[in-house]
Amino acid sequence: MKVTSYQKYRKILVAVDCIIFGFDGSQVQALLIKRRFEPEKGKWSLMGGFVGEKENAEEAATRVLRQLTGIKNIYMEQLATFSDVNRDSAGRVISIAYFALINIEDYDHKLQREHEAKWFLLSRLPPLIFDHKEMVMKAKERLREKVVAHPVGFELLPAKFTLPQLQSLYEAIYNAPLDKRNFTKKILSLGVLKKLDEKERQSSRKGAFLYVFDSRKDQKMQADGVKFI
Amino acid sequence: MKVTSYQKYRKILVAVDCIIFGFDGSQVQALLIKRRFEPEKGKWSLMGGFVGEKENAEEAATRVLRQLTGIKNIYMEQLATFSDVNRDSAGRVISIAYFALINIEDYDHKLQREHEAKWFLLSRLPPLIFDHKEMVMKAKERLREKVVAHPVGFELLPAKFTLPQLQSLYEAIYNAPLDKRNFTKKILSLGVLKKLDEKERQSSRKGAFLYVFDSRKDQKMQADGVKFI
DNA sequence: TCAAAAGTGTTCTAGATACACCCATGT
DNA sequence: ACATGGGTGTATCTAGAACACTTTTGA
Numbered sequence: 001m002k003v004t005s006y007q008k009y010r011k012i013l014v015a016v017d018c019i020i021f022g023f024d025g026s027q028v029q030a031l032l033i034k035r036r037f038e039p040e041k042g043k044w045s046l047m048g049g050f051v052g053e054k055e056n057a058e059e060a061a062t063r064v065l066r067q068l069t070g071i072k073n074i075y076m077e078q079l080a081t082f083s084d085v086n087r088d089s090a091g092r093v094i095s096i097a098y099f100a101l102i103n104i105e106d107y108d109h110k111l112q113r114e115h116e117a118k119w120f121l122l123s124r125l126p127p128l129i130f131d132h133k134e135m136v137m138k139a140k141e142r143l144r145e146k147v148v149a150h151p152v153g154f155e156l157l158p159a160k161f162t163l164p165q166l167q168s169l170y171e172a173i174y175n176a177p178l179d180k181r182n183f184t185k186k187i188l189s190l191g192v193l194k195k196l197d198e199k200e201r202q203s204s205r206k207g208a209f210l211y212v213f214d215s216r217k218d219q220k221m222q223a224d225g226v227k228f229i
Numbered sequence: 230m231k232v233t234s235y236q237k238y239r240k241i242l243v244a245v246d247c248i249i250f251g252f253d254g255s256q257v258q259a260l261l262i263k264r265r266f267e268p269e270k271g272k273w274s275l276m277g278g279f280v281g282e283k284e285n286a287e288e289a290a291t292r293v294l295r296q297l298t299g300i301k302n303i304y305m306e307q308l309a310t311f312s313d314v315n316r317d318s319a320g321r322v323i324s325i326a327y328f329a330l331i332n333i334e335d336y337d338h339k340l341q342r343e344h345e346a347k348w349f350l351l352s353r354l355p356p357l358i359f360d361h362k363e364m365v366m367k368a369k370e371r372l373r374e375k376v377v378a379h380p381v382g383f384e385l386l387p388a389k390f391t392l393p394q395l396q397s398l399y400e401a402i403y404n405a406p407l408d409k410r411n412f413t414k415k416i417l418s419l420g421v422l423k424k425l426d427e428k429e430r431q432s433s434r435k436g437a438f439l440y441v442f443d444s445r446k447d448q449k450m451q452a453d454g455v456k457f458i
Numbered sequence: 459t460c461a462a463a464a465g466t467g468t469t470c471t472a473g474a475t476a477c478a479c480c481c482a483t484g485t
Numbered sequence: 486a487c488a489t490g491g492g493t494g495t496a497t498c499t500a501g502a503a504c505a506c507t508t509t510t511g512a
Contacts, residue, residue, distance in 0.1 A: 006242055006279075006320060006322065011240035012241060013235055013241075014240075014241045050235075050238040051312065053239050053321070055314065057312040058312070078309055081307065081310045081325050083280065083285040083325070085282075085284065094280075094286070096312070163491085164490080164491070179477085180493095181478095182476085186473090204482090204490040205483040205484045205485085205488085206481070206483055206490060207483075209491090392465090409464085410465085411503085413466080430511095432462095432463075433510085434463070434512085435463060435508070435510060436510080437464060437465090
């Protein structure tokens with residue numbers, strides 16, 4: 001039985017916008033699309049959508065992410081809600097922003113073409129519509145904070161990766177160089193990596209050993225509250 | 230000129246809810262009210278309200294906080310948005326939760342009576358309506374994270390406070406005892422406290438020196454990224 | 459004079475930092 | 486043979502943790 005005490009209040013359009021980060025081996029990038037409808041049609045924008053009647057914001061964001069990337073199990077978390085009265089030039093819309101981390105390799109390139117999507121270096125973002133730039137900046141900040149205490153960085157890498165790749169990722173996130181020996185020592189001491197008997201040989205003659213993330217060990221560590229890098 | 234491309238989407242009621250933390254000298258508490266309208270009238274609830282046409286969520290939360298506490302400059306930040314389809318039994322409402330820290334002394338007791346508000350120990354919360362319990366738990370977690378790197382704890386204390394009071398606050402937030410000597414050493418080494426020539430004598434015969442928070446020093450420290458406790 | 463809380467220093471330990479050379483391989 | 490990136494160990498420094506006694510004063 002519905003009660004009616006809320007009837008006098010004005011409803012508002014509710015959207016989600018997704019900040020999608022990827023890592024190309026040396027830089028962190030964000031995935032943007034060319035907006036296909038008015039207002040601001042043709043401008044660069046985050047991928048977004050409206051929250052439907054029968055879904056919560058997380059479901060809406062998951063749907064939007066799958067539409068764009070084709071990936072089902074994506075690392076995603078709520079960032080913040082943006083609600084300024086005039087943030088959208090076409091009317092009152094609040095937007096719940098989510099940030100997501102994906103492995104660029106998993107990304108479906110057909111979908112990329114379909115959506116006119118493009119990866120941009122965080123340091124070279126094009127002008128974005130509305131408050132989307134602010135969203136990206138906030139997401140970048142959150143990623144940095146997050147990475148200190150949680151192993152989210154691995155989401156950005158392929159399943160098998162080398163220590164130099166992992167180090168580059170952390171250097172890109174912190175925007176600062178790290179000492180190779182100290183990095184190796186610390187990351188291995190966490191005990192969440194499993195060394196494979198296999199080498200990656202694209203990037204050097206000697207080749208670098210591949211590792212995989214061992215999520216069982218990670219769970220134990222999360223419980224103990226260990227810090228990453 | 231308004232464009233109309235959003236017309237086909239369904240609008241949603243948007244509310245804010247405020248988790249208000251206070252500190253009574255030994256325990257962290259949350260301020261709750263008895264809900265005065267249906268549904269769930271008479272049950273314990275967070276203080277909330279709807280986001281109006283001409284305000285953003287932060288303005289709405291500030292308004293709600295002032296209504297309840299009478300305090301104007303309140304420490305507040307956005308926590309998260311809760312959007313489950315059936316979270317409110319009276320219809321689809323999403324809620325943007327804010328958490329706020331106040332000094333219990335600043336609190337206007339007339340308003341407290343007016344709203345049938347009451348402080349509850351975090352360890353002894355009554356049953357709460359909807360998803361408000363989840364909101365409080367998330368806020369508690371955020372407070373703990375926050376306090377590590379930012380001097381937000383001071384918001385919970387009166388302007389003049391003693392080191393033992395400050396220590397009790399941190400012990401309450403961490404829910405763990407701290408060593409008095411290590412605590413004193415560290416907090417003073419931060420250089421954000423100014424010792425007064427005045428003693429507080431309620432809680433001991435010897436009396437404890439009062440301190441004030443020196444925000445100029447704090448700003449410098451924030452820039453340098455120092456950690457609290 | 460004693461009960462109750464405030465105040466105060468030193469030692470030990472673990473984690474972070476700084477730092478330089480050899481290795482494996484393709485060309 | 487050499488250029489390129491991969492891999493490895495040690496010494497130092499710093500921050501955090503552990504730990505106990507003296508001081509003040511009102512009752």
